[in-house]
Amino acid sequence: MSLSAVTAHRAQLGEGPFWDGPTQALYWVDIAGKQALRLMDGQLRMWRMPEHVSAFIPCERGDALVTLSSGIYRLDLATEALTLLCQADPHPGNRGNEARCDAQGRLWLGTMQNNIGEQGEDLPITRRSGGLFRVDADATVTPLLQGLGIPNTLLWSDDGSQVHFGDSLDGTLYQHGIQADGGLASPTVWFGPHPRGGPDGSAMDADGYIWNARWDGGCLLRLTPTGEVDRVIELPVSRPTSCVFGGPELTTLFITSAASPLDHPLDGAVLAIDVDVPGKPCHRFAG
Template identity: 35%
Template sequence: MIRHEVAVRAGAALGEGPTWDPAAGRLLWVDILGMRVHTYDPATGRRTVRTTEQHVGAAKPRAGGGLVLNLRDGVGLLDPDDTFRWLHRDPVPGRRANDAAVAPDGSLWAGTMRYDEAPGGGTLSRLTGAGTVWTAPDPVTVGNGTGWSPDGRLMYHVDSPTRRVDVFDHDADGIRGRRTLAVIEEGAGYPDGLTVDADGCVWVALWDGGAVRRYTPDGRLDRVIPLPAPRTTACAFGGPGLTDLYITTAREGLASPGPLSGSLLVVPDAGHGLPQPAFAG
């Protein structure tokens, strides 16, 4: 029987981006509109909250310690001593950071979107630790969940308004060969954040769907986990064995948020995740 637990009872406006940090043995997640980076240690229950000066779409561990932050005006680096510096600053009025993910080669793939969600107003960009930036040429509205197959040869990506989970061929030169892995049907919500497990299956959180779905590598829906929060935003495996599925949720835009909207949820022993690389910068 599938069961969820409340890892952190919180009132995040827009919880997003859960990421397991194996070096610290803790989960990172953000409240985008609340401008907060959260950590949670499931072994001790210890939590920390750091406030940022801008809306923060994602926070990921760095190989040398500290964090890389996808912020409203670009991507920044937070050193272990809390020193902040910009890796790539590119402010665009009306645009903010959204989800981001670290590729097997240690690069960061960062999404953006306009606050008004204007079609084509977002981007999907790859940033190296040296600050080199490559931006995908295809139009993006809400650059969202991104993940890679176990062998790193496929990249999955969500542009939420399309209702699709797309898949690309991926190598050191970038991405190409875009095609559709799965389409979320009308009435089931919109695809948001995603993660890939050790079997190569893609887990997708459904905004306005109150669920996480798992799709096989050939696009077949083989599992649905209903959750007590309609705006599920992203998911990631964590814990010492990468078997627990952590799920972020949001209160933003809900006329009557439920008691767990904005909390961090967890489904113990949901599957087997892949180790997530740290940002090489």
């Protein structure tokens, strides 16, 4: 497996990679740098946001969603105009973190106490004030969980009956049953703390294995459907943050990363690696 950086861009806190199949484009964000980024046809484009941005997800109608500190906004990609869609989390002092769309095109957003200052500096986390919210195409917001520390990883089973969801403050990936009314059953521990860093974002491959980025662990863990370590993929960055399958056959794994005190040359880069199993596609927001 050979690794390479897809652009010369280096993020303070790269996150939220999304692969858009119809346009063969990679979307991601620099949360601390307040940037939404897209790589399409070899061209990198950046949209500067007025607030910290945790996700950048295209919509079926042609614009995109950005999850900012003050709410979820539509971004007109041509004019750069922002329009508020909804405020999912009304808790003051929180910000978005993890965000993905399920197979129905509904946005699931995990929030947390803001831990980033205006200059991108780290702030302490002193409370578990985060939550998990589902946003439908018509902007209806449904609260699902509360009392979260650092939400990370959102992946669904093929039949939509289970969701994998992590809390990095616990060092744990959980599994929730999705009930008939759309609510979540009580969590079960699916993969607990591991010596190779804390759990960050993840991607699922076609075999149902989860590739989990390990913050401060310098690697990805490929985990079996039953939560065992299948392999360790060593990385030239110390803080990988998330990953997504992309490319024409979904066999390229794109990995976002963050700056770190170790100051490795590729810290903050988006890495690409060809893998031997295809991944599952991303879903646009249905609205």
